[in-house]
Amino acid sequence: MKKNSLVSKLLITFTAIIAFTFIIIATVLSMWFEDYYYEDTHRILKGQSELVKNAFVDWYNNKSAAALGELQNIINFVANTTNSDIIVTGRNRGILAVSNGSLQTGGYLGIGNDINVLMEGNSIVKETVYDESFGRKSYVYMTPIFREKLFSGVILMSIPTEDIMTPIKKVYTIIWITAILALTASSIVIYYFAQKILITPLSKINVAARKLSKGEVDKRVYVETNDEIGELAESFNTMADSLAEVEKNRRDFISNVSHELRTPITSIKGFVAGIMDGVIPKDKEGYYMKIVYDEITRLSRLVNELLDLSAMEAGKLILKFSEFDINEIIRICIINLEPKIKHKKLEVDVVLEGDHLYVNGDRDRLIQVVTNLADNAVKYSNEGGYIRVTSKSRGSKAYISIYNDGPAISEEDMKNIWDRFYKADKSRTNKVSTGLGLSIVRNILTQHGEEIWAENKTPEKGVTFTFTLKKK
Structure with a gap:
């Protein structure tokens, strides 16, 4: 297939359109999945934080070692379930418990102005921020603890950004590899059908047209389709039939003209030669000259009629x-x-x-x-x-x-x-x-x-x- 052929341009255009479509789809899917994954993470952390809140309230009401141990166990369970690190503070932001650790004393959670938002009963979500508590980039979810409508503490749940992005990157890889494979498969399928539907029939028509231009008027194209290519092949064959008929008429015309001109010319030549050579008696010369004159008249009439007919068929006849x-x-x-x-x-x-x-x-x-x-x-x-x-x-x-x-x-x-x-x-x-x-x-x-x-x-x-x- 030629680089600058119409078919190659169509294939490049179709492939570019499909590639652009797949890129848009893959990008939208990637963005959608990332948003969905973060929303799902937020939903899970919000649900699991309720367990911690209930355990905190039980501990706060009883102030017993057993209740504190139960709080620690639940924090550890939630942390393992959500693959996160958890810190629980009191109302003064002093650290009471951390996941997979022991009761912390003297620690202090530095959450700055966020405490005002939390005290109003609102949760805070921070995506891909530097978490000072754990010294890393994390997805942070903070939610307040209220006991009898009184602000009593804060739950901070932190998931390393790398842990969140790992499954997202895997999904990205799957989406883009699928898009590339789909693009490759689409290009192959397009080329296959283009070869079958366009390239091969057009190549046949092109080859036949070249041969027809060289005078091989018997060439025909056989394309068994009912689409525009089939109509083109049928039109080509009709044109070839017309050219074959024109060629036949041309040959017949030349043959007929040659015959019609040769007959009177031969007669004229023969009689004139006979007179010049003295073969024809003097008393018969007038008779044969009359025949020569008739043949010349016929020849003149033939030429004039040919000229008239040629002018008519060429559309040059001017009627008055x-x-x-x-x-x-x-x-x-x-x-x-x-x-x-x-x-x-x-x-x-x-x-x-x-x-x-x-x-x-x-x-x-x-x-x-x-x-x-x-x-x-x-x-x-x-x-x-x-x-x-x-x-x-x-x-x-x-x-x-x-x-x-x-x-x-x-x-x-x-x-x-x-x-x-x-x-x-x-x-x-x-x-x-x-x-x-x-x-x-x-x-x-x-x-x-x-x-x-x-x-x-x-x-x-x-x-x-x-x-x-x-x-x-």
């Missing part, structure tokens, strides 16, 4: 919209095709809606559309056949239909008739068709925002081409 009579255009186009119509002895019916039917569009380009479709009808009509051209309006649209009674178009051919250089009957149309006419027609109408379609009259005979135009 105006209002004109489509019925007039139909009449002009049929008149221009009259020599071809008479040559094939065709019957042509022109059925127009009214004398005039005004539409909006590029007049010159739509003349090209009608001419191409009518010429196509003439080419495919049988000798002595029938052609019908109609115009009619429906709503805001004008519908122009051109029918010929030639052979029906097969279902397979119907899918391809709009493709460049496609010829349903290549042997019959090789010399009279470039295979670009219908492609040009559809592109012109598409630029107008209109539609064109073809349909068979019957499965065996008759084809109608219909297109729409916007009425004035």
Whole structure:
């Protein structure tokens, strides 16, 4: 995985977020546990101090050696139970007893101004202070002793800070080690799933994209997921299919152009060479020059149509919209095709809606559309056949239909008739068709925002081409 890749940045970001979260949780848990431990210590010392208070009151009331011994025993028991050192004083702060010791005489507990707080009946807690009584840092709990509402003494309970912090530090260690282990495990899990869900599929797509850029248009990506990565792979495959289709069309286009250009050029070259070499008799030169002229005309038409089609597909065709009579255009186009119509002895019916039917569009380009479709009808009509051209309006649209009674178009051919250089009957149309006419027609109408379609009259005979135009 690359250092600066998107996936590595995501992993670093997710890991940083998780690490920050674990640090916050560990810190809060540590602080909470420390507070809880001190509160629990205070609660325990407060509860145990009640035993000492009761024993002190018994001793104070009896003033007997037995009662004093019982007080000492209870102090020792509480000290061992709470792991603390205990000092008990009288009201004048003279030390009466200490834990695990004997009766103290002459000792004095120096608690300064704290005595005023204690005499008011309040307990005092000091966390992590220097305890002068035992000469160390300690957790100190002091509570007053009252007998019949009279201040009678003080109980001082002291636990070394080190004894309190030892279990807290152990808990700290457990919390932070757990956080580190959880962070490590989370990072491993994130990397594993990132490898499976992101890195591997993206790597496949990246490798396929590189190969596709080098011309290997057959490369595909197979990612069986229903998430965004799966959609990306599917989109990539769709793009690859489109590029493969474009590449196929490009090769077919080059092949078709080469063939269409080679045929007239070969004919021209052959006839011209024959005339120059004297192979063709003088009285036949005019005939063959006429063939050469026809081939040059066909070649010129092919080049012009290729240029037109290229401009249309590149979106560079500039249309000049105006209002004109489509019925007039139909009449002009049929008149221009009259020599071809008479040559094939065709019957042509022109059925127009009214004398005039005004539409909006590029007049010159739509003349090209009608001419191409009518010429196509003439080419495919049988000798002595029938052609019908109609115009009619429906709503805001004008519908122009051109029918010929030639052979029906097969279902397979119907899918391809709009493709460049496609010829349903290549042997019959090789010399009279470039295979670009219908492609040009559809592109012109598409630029107008209109539609064109073809349909068979019957499965065996008759084809109608219909297109729409916007009425004035």
